[in-house]
Structures are given as structure tokens and as C-alpha cells.
Amino acid sequence: MINKKVNSVSEATKGISDNMTFMLGGFGLSGIPENAIAALVKSGVKGLTCISNNAGVDDFGLGLLLHQKQIKKMVSSYVGENDEFERQMLSGELDVELIPQGTLAERCRAAQAGFPAIFTPAGYGTEVAEGKETREFDGKMYVLEHAFKADFAFVKAWKGDAAGNLVFKGTARNFNPCMAGAAKITVAEVEELVPVGELDPNQIHIPGIFVQRIFQGEKYEKRIEQRTVRTRE
Amino acid sequence: MLDKTGIAKRIAKEVQDGYYVNLGIGIPTLVANYVRDDIEVEFQSENGVLGMGPFPFDGEEDADIINAGKQTITTLPGASFFDSAMSFAMIRGQHVDLTILGAMEVAENGDIANWKIPGKMVKGMGGAMDLVASAENIIVAMMHTNKRGESKILKRCSLPLTGVGCVKKVVTNLAVLEVTDKGFKLLERAPGVSVEEIKKATEGTLIIEGDIPEMSL
Numbered sequence: 001m002i003n004k005k006v007n008s009v010s011e012a013t014k015g016i017s018d019n020m021t022f023m024l025g026g027f028g029l030s031g032i033p034e035n036a037i038a039a040l041v042k043s044g045v046k047g048l049t050c051i052s053n054n055a056g057v058d059d060f061g062l063g064l065l066l067h068q069k070q071i072k073k074m075v076s077s078y079v080g081e082n083d084e085f086e087r088q089m090l091s092g093e094l095d096v097e098l099i100p101q102g103t104l105a106e107r108c109r110a111a112q113a114g115f116p117a118i119f120t121p122a123g124y125g126t127e128v129a130e131g132k133e134t135r136e137f138d139g140k141m142y143v144l145e146h147a148f149k150a151d152f153a154f155v156k157a158w159k160g161d162a163a164g165n166l167v168f169k170g171t172a173r174n175f176n177p178c179m180a181g182a183a184k185i186t187v188a189e190v191e192e193l194v195p196v197g198e199l200d201p202n203q204i205h206i207p208g209i210f211v212q213r214i215f216q217g218e219k220y221e222k223r224i225e226q227r228t229v230r231t232r233e
Numbered sequence: 234m235l236d237k238t239g240i241a242k243r244i245a246k247e248v249q250d251g252y253y254v255n256l257g258i259g260i261p262t263l264v265a266n267y268v269r270d271d272i273e274v275e276f277q278s279e280n281g282v283l284g285m286g287p288f289p290f291d292g293e294e295d296a297d298i299i300n301a302g303k304q305t306i307t308t309l310p311g312a313s314f315f316d317s318a319m320s321f322a323m324i325r326g327q328h329v330d331l332t333i334l335g336a337m338e339v340a341e342n343g344d345i346a347n348w349k350i351p352g353k354m355v356k357g358m359g360g361a362m363d364l365v366a367s368a369e370n371i372i373v374a375m376m377h378t379n380k381r382g383e384s385k386i387l388k389r390c391s392l393p394l395t396g397v398g399c400v401k402k403v404v405t406n407l408a409v410l411e412v413t414d415k416g417f418k419l420l421e422r423a424p425g426v427s428v429e430e431i432k433k434a435t436e437g438t439l440i441i442e443g444d445i446p447e448m449s450l
Contacts, residue, residue: 027280027281027299027301027303027317028280028299028303029296029303030280030296030297030299030303031297053317076357077357077358077359077360078356078357078358078359079356079357080354080356080357081303086354089354090354098355098357098358100358100359100360100361100362100363101279101317101321101358101359101360101363102279102317102320102321102324102325102360102362102363103362103363104317105316105317105318105320105321106318106321108318109318120325120363120366121325121366121367122325122362122363122366122367123362123366124366124396124397125344125394125396125397125398126362126393126394126395126396126397127393127394128358128362158297168314168316169297170282170295170297170298170314171278171280171281171282171297171298171299171300171314172296172297173281173314173315173316174280174281174316174317175316175317176316177316177318178316178317178318205316222296222297223296224294224296224299224305225299225303226299226302226303226304226305227294227304227305228288228289228294228304228305228306229288229289229290229291229292229293229294229305230287230288230289230290230291231290231291232290232291
């Protein structure tokens with residue numbers, strides 16, 4: 001067993017520096033690497049390019065990094081829930097590249113899987129495809145989209161072990177499995193780090209080979225963005 | 234004339250037994266409430282769940298189980314979770330049978346605009362561009378005109394496009410329209426709405442053949 005376990009979030013984030021490109025898992029606030037984000041905020045690294053489906057809210061998730069002006073550029077599909085984001089975007093302090101959600105996922109997966117680029121129909125004929133190579137296959141048009149290049153991927157899983165194996169829960173899975181192994185170094189944080197051998201090899205979502213460092217997060221707030229409930233009749 | 238619920242009710246009639254359906258945010262979300270209960274349908278949410286159920290009971294909500302609108306949800310027996318790449322494999326690979334989404338504008342050539350208004354804060358396209366570029370069967374739920382009474386059913390879209398030549402059917406507060414090679418074919422009128430009123434509210438080419446039936450809900 002190759003041991004990926006590190007003892008602290010600061011050990012897990014060793015090597016981060018200004019102007020790096022990070023991938024961060026999560027959809028909205030679900031499945032975000034809360035502990036890594038807290039460490040990035042504390043570290044003060046700046047000039048970051050962050051590849052993440054969303055940009056958090058004002059006081060949580062990537063909103064915390066935005067608040068400290070540590071992010072230079074966001075690469076996302078939807079960024080609507082954050083006033084500070086809007087302010088920085090409109091003032092020109094923050095560069096934003098909006099890309100279709102499926103393309104975002106597949107550009108991560110391409111990096112993970114060793115494809116330099118992929119052809120997707122998403123965005124053909126729209127401003128997203130401007131300046132990009134297009135090609136016809138079987139009578140339909142596709143846009144060439146390149147694999148992402150990132151220095152670190154910060155992913156969050158439900159359970160994991162020292163071998164780096166990961167198991168996700170519910171829709172907190174989202175972009176995390178696509179980003180694991182898609183950057184030079186993948187840092188996984190888990191709610192529960194279990195002894196090696198406890199996870200059923202049949203049930204592992206991401207094998208440890210895609211993970212370089214793993215740690216158990218100190219605490220998880222797991223904030224709900226839109227609490228919607230029904231009443232019992 | 235239909236309200237938003239009426240539009241959702243009419244679209245629900247398009248959902249057939251055995252369909253996997255992706256619902257957009259807004260009116261499309263309401264469609265789930267009006268699908269016939271004698272058919273089997275599974276709802277997909279692009280953040281990574283198939284087999285979505287109703288909202289959870291108070292106190293049973295789980296931060297790890299949400300829909301694409303970031304709302305807490307439940308799952309039904311037979312549901313599954315998956316990552317974002319697999320979710321869009323379902324969409325791009327045309328495994329999802331029906332996509333229902335909202336729009337700011339649609340055009341008679343099937344173009345749709347629903348993500349960006351120049352000069353206003355742009356929130357992003359989310360999964361809309363993947364959905365419209367891939368789905369074989371797209372129904373748009375929208376109001377026929379904007380707040381100023383101007384048509385949103387156009388010859389050509391004026392807003393930045395989400396997708397080209399992809400819309401098949403449009404259900405508005407006034408009518409059901411099919412997108413054809415020659416323009417919008419009027420299929421049904423909303424209750425109490427005349428063909429004249431629909432003509433007046435439609436900027437795009439409107440094809441009217443024979444008597445146009447009133448829709449039943």
C-alpha cells in the first residue's frame with residue numbers, strides 16, 4: 001500500500017504559491033473542499049486561477065478567497081450567488097471565463113484521462129465557440145475544447161483511506177471525481193479517513209492512484225444553499 | 234391565457250411512459266408535479282442524480298442531496314448518483330429523452346437564447362448549452378411576450394445564443410408552437426385565447442393551418 005496520508009491541512013497544501021491554477025470540486029456549496037479552502041485563505045496565496053463550477057457565496061466556499069482578493073480568474077459555468085464576485089467582475093478586478101457545465105466536467109476528465117482536447121456540440125454557434133476550431137462529424141457541428149492544465153486539484157469525498165481511495169456521498173460527488181488526477185497534485189479531504197482495507201474494493205469511486213495526498217478534514221459545516229422542505233400532511 | 238402552472242400542466246402532457254427527463258429551473262421544475270401518475274418517469278438533475286423525488290420533510294434535509302437549483306431534494310427507489318462527467322454523458326449521449334427548459338427568446342429557426350443579457354450581470358449558462366446542443370427533444374416553457382408586451386417568439390434571436398437550431402416545441406401562456414422548416418406552426422391555443430391574439434404576439438413566421446384547437450389541460 002502506498003501511503004498518501006498527510007497529518008494536517010497545511011501539509012496537504014504544501015507547495016501552493018501565487019499565480020497557480022487550482023481545480024476545486026463542488027456544486028454550489030455541496031461537496032466543496034471546505035478545509036483546503038480555509039487553508040488557502042489562511043496562506044494568503046494570490047493571483048489564483050480557480051476552476052470550479054461555482055464561486056461560492058459571499059461568506060462561504062470560494063467567496064472566502066474572493067473576499068481576500070486572492071483570485072485573479074474564475075473558470076466556472078454559473079456564478080450567480082455572490083455579491084462580492086459581481087462587484088469584482090463588474091469593476092474588472094476579476095477575470096471570468098464562463099463555460100458550459102458539461103464542457104467544464106469533460107475538460108477536467110480529459111486532463112485526468114490523458115486526452116489533449118475533446119470535441120463537444122455544446123456552445124456551437126454561440127459566443128462560447130468564438131475563435132475555437134470546429135468540425136463536422138456525421139452532419140453535426142462540434143467545438144474543440146482543450147483539457148485543463150492545473151497545479152493542484154482540491155477534492156472532497158465522504159470516506160477515504162490512506163491509499164487514497166475515495167467514496168462519495170449523494171450529489172456531493174459532482175465534479176470531485178472528474179478533478180481527481182486532473183492536476184499535477186491532487187489533494188483529497190474526507191469526512192472520515194477509515195483504516196486501509198475497510199473500504200470494499202467493489203465500491204470505491206476513485207482509486208487511490210489519482211490522489212497524491214489525503215487527510216481527514218477537521219470539521220465540515222456542509223452549508224445548505226437553498227433549504228427546501230415540504231410539510232407533513 | 235395560461236399562468237406558469239398552466240404552462241407546466243400542458244407540458245406535463247408531453248411526458249411519456251419510460252422517459253428520462255431533465256427539467257430546467259423555473260416553470261420546468263413545476264412540470265414534475267403534473268405528470269400522470271400511471272406512467273413511469275425518472276427525473277435527471279445535471280448535478281448528478283437520476284430518480285429525483287419530492288422535497289424532503291422538514292428536518293430530513295441533507296446538504297449532500299440537492300438538485301441543480303441547489304435545493305434540498307429526496308430520491309426515489311431506483312435512484313442513482315454519479316459525477317458531473319457521467320451526468321453530461323447522459324445528456325450529450327442522448328440518453329435523456331426529454332429536456333424542458335425556459336428561454337428569454339426563441340426563433341423560428343430553432344435558435345434559443347436564455348443565458349445572457351448584454352450590459353447586465355451574467356451568471357453563466359450552467360448546463361443549458363450542453364442540454365440544448367445535445368437533446369433530441371427539447372420543449373421550451375416561456376411567456377409569449379415580455380413585460381412590455383414585445384414578442385419573445387422571433388424571426389431571429391437578438392440576445393446571445395445558447396444553442397442553434399435545437400428547439401422543437403414551445404409552450405407559452407398563449408399557445409403551443411412547433412418549430413418547422415417554414416416557421417412556427419400553431420398547434421394549440423391556450424383557453425380563451427384567439428388566433429388573432431397569438432398572431433399579434435408573435436414576431437416570427439406563424440403557420441396557421443385549418444382550425445386551431447384549444448388546448449386541454
